[in-house]
Amino acid sequence: MSRIITLLLALATPGFLRAAETSIRDDRPRVIVTTDGEADDRCSMIRFLLTSNEFEVEGIVNSSSQFHWEGGQGWNAFHPVTWVRDQIQLYAQVYDNLKLHDPNYPTPEYLLSRWKVGNISGIGEDEIRTEGAEWIAEVLLDESNSRPVWVQAWGGCNTISRALKIIQDDHPDRMQEVADKLRLFLIWEQDETYQSSIRPNWEHLGVPTIIADQFDCMAYIWPKVLPEETKTYFQADWMGKHILQGHGPLCSAYEHKDGAFHAEGDTPAFLYSIPNGLRNMESPGWGGWGGRYVKVRNNVWLDPPPATDWKHPEGRWHFGNSWSKQLENVNSPAEQQMRTAYFKPMWRWMPAVQNDFAARADWCVKDYASANHHPVVRLKETPLDIEAEPGKAILLDATPTTDPDRDILSFRWWHYIEAGTYAGKQLPESSQPKATLAIPLDAQPGNQIHMVCEVTDNGEPPLTRYQRVVVRIRD
Ligand SMILES: [Ca+2]
Numbered sequence: 001m002s003r004i005i006t007l008l009l010a011l012a013t014p015g016f017l018r019a020a021e022t023s024i025r026d027d028r029p030r031v032i033v034t035t036d037g038e039a040d041d042r043c044s045m046i047r048f049l050l051t052s053n054e055f056e057v058e059g060i061v062n063s064s065s066q067f068h069w070e071g072g073q074g075w076n077a078f079h080p081v082t083w084v085r086d087q088i089q090l091y092a093q094v095y096d097n098l099k100l101h102d103p104n105y106p107t108p109e110y111l112l113s114r115w116k117v118g119n120i121s122g123i124g125e126d127e128i129r130t131e132g133a134e135w136i137a138e139v140l141l142d143e144s145n146s147r148p149v150w151v152q153a154w155g156g157c158n159t160i161s162r163a164l165k166i167i168q169d170d171h172p173d174r175m176q177e178v179a180d181k182l183r184l185f186l187i188w189e190q191d192e193t194y195q196s197s198i199r200p201n202w203e204h205l206g207v208p209t210i211i212a213d214q215f216d217c218m219a220y221i222w223p224k225v226l227p228e229e230t231k232t233y234f235q236a237d238w239m240g241k242h243i244l245q246g247h248g249p250l251c252s253a254y255e256h257k258d259g260a261f262h263a264e265g266d267t268p269a270f271l272y273s274i275p276n277g278l279r280n281m282e283s284p285g286w287g288g289w290g291g292r293y294v295k296v297r298n299n300v301w302l303d304p305p306p307a308t309d310w311k312h313p314e315g316r317w318h319f320g321n322s323w324s325k326q327l328e329n330v331n332s333p334a335e336q337q338m339r340t341a342y343f344k345p346m347w348r349w350m351p352a353v354q355n356d357f358a359a360r361a362d363w364c365v366k367d368y369a370s371a372n373h374h375p376v377v378r379l380k381e382t383p384l385d386i387e388a389e390p391g392k393a394i395l396l397d398a399t400p401t402t403d404p405d406r407d408i409l410s411f412r413w414w415h416y417i418e419a420g421t422y423a424g425k426q427l428p429e430s431s432q433p434k435a436t437l438a439i440p441l442d443a444q445p446g447n448q449i450h451m452v453c454e455v456t457d458n459g460e461p462p463l464t465r466y467q468r469v470v471v472r473i474r475d
Pocket residue numbers: 035036037038040041154155266
């Protein structure tokens with residue numbers, strides 16, 4: 001229903017003819033955000049709203065965390081839940097302009113209808129059947145839509161926990177069906193409820209679950225831990241020019257720190273669900289804008305260890321035992337190098353991530369012809385999944401790639417070695433749209449070699465999209 005309304009509204013808009021070049025899509029990732037409303041959540045939400053054309057937003061739900069809850073004092077104070085409504089109202093002021101750039105932006109009315117208040121009254125409170133918990137349960141139980149739902153915890157897991165308890169209490173026979181649909185992306189375990197309730201009742205059902213720590217390089221510690229070459233995109237000059245000034249009321253409400261990026265620790269939870277061609281949603285081990293993870297038990301994925309002798313915790317993965325926190329203030333060059341490598345699965349994408357943000361900020365105020373839009377990477381006679389023997393030459397052909405602005409495109413076919421299982425050396429890259437991959441003779445049967453076609457346009461800001469091809473070695 002809402003999609004039809006969006007389409008009708010788009011048809012009534014002067015910019016529709018240009019924007020219609022991208023059609024209304026109904027295969028977008030379904031997402032539910034739960035947020036504790038910390039200052040950095042409020043920054044993340046502005047970026048999330050500007051990215052909401054990429055998702056089917058099923059819910060935005062206030063929740064508590066170990067850091068913030070209703071009744072918390074001082075630093076633990078809880079920001080009044082209405083901040084979500086306030087931001088959607090600012091979004092409403094730029095919505096008509098955003099729609100010139102993509103008809104998939106949801107209406108402000110639709111977003112408001114998906115805003116619910118969950119469990120906020122204490123740390124890890126998951127007993128009350130709140131509106132937010134009921135809503136998450138309803139979405140997961142909706143039999144009319146079997147597509148996966150990415151449920152993100154930007155704060156505690158307590159409202160998600162309550163939602164899953166509702167399903168367990170009222171529909172115990174449907175738990176496996178819900179588990180098959182559910183995907184979890186947790187920014188740490190910001191309360192005890194994953195361990196006390198979700199893990200014992202749901203983990204064995206195989207729910208794909210990412211519990212992230214590497215997100216922290218986009219949180220408050222970014223000036224310490226990001227490599228110098230990426231810091232430019234977070235400093236005051238860049239933020240002022242591309243986001244804060246001259247980009248309309250939603251971007252000017254962004255809570256900066258002396259003009260610079262402050263923190264968006266929760267942003268990786270939805271960066272992960274942007275369908276940018278990296279295909280990371282197929283496996284947390286494949287890596288993408290939301291980081292790269294390793295499986296530690298059942299279908300639970302945590303961060304790759306900074307060194308082989310660092311072991312994942314048996315229990316909760318949180319602020320108190322986080323590797324990010326252990327590495328935050330190291331001084332020796334060797335440890336600092338380890339820290340940089342630890343966060344690389346996240347920061348390696350940051351120039352593209354920040355330019356993506358800047359383009360969306362432009363979409364708030366510019367017409368279609370004055371703004372930039374992402375290239376559309378297309379392959380020819382190159383399947384996304386290939387089986388091949390060692391020694392074989394494989395054609396990788398991205399020549400049909402286009403750009404909606406007819407920008408000049410630069411191509412890079414590169415071997416994402418960390419994502420694959422081939423144990424040899426990094427394979428050579430190509431700067432041509434058409435490349436040949438020679439499968440190394442020492443590749444072993446069953447190995448995966450991940451090749452990424454990265455395409456960047458010459459617009460302002462430059463925008464990047466990808467297509468990953470996975471080669472599996474045959475006997
Ligand atoms: Ca948060």
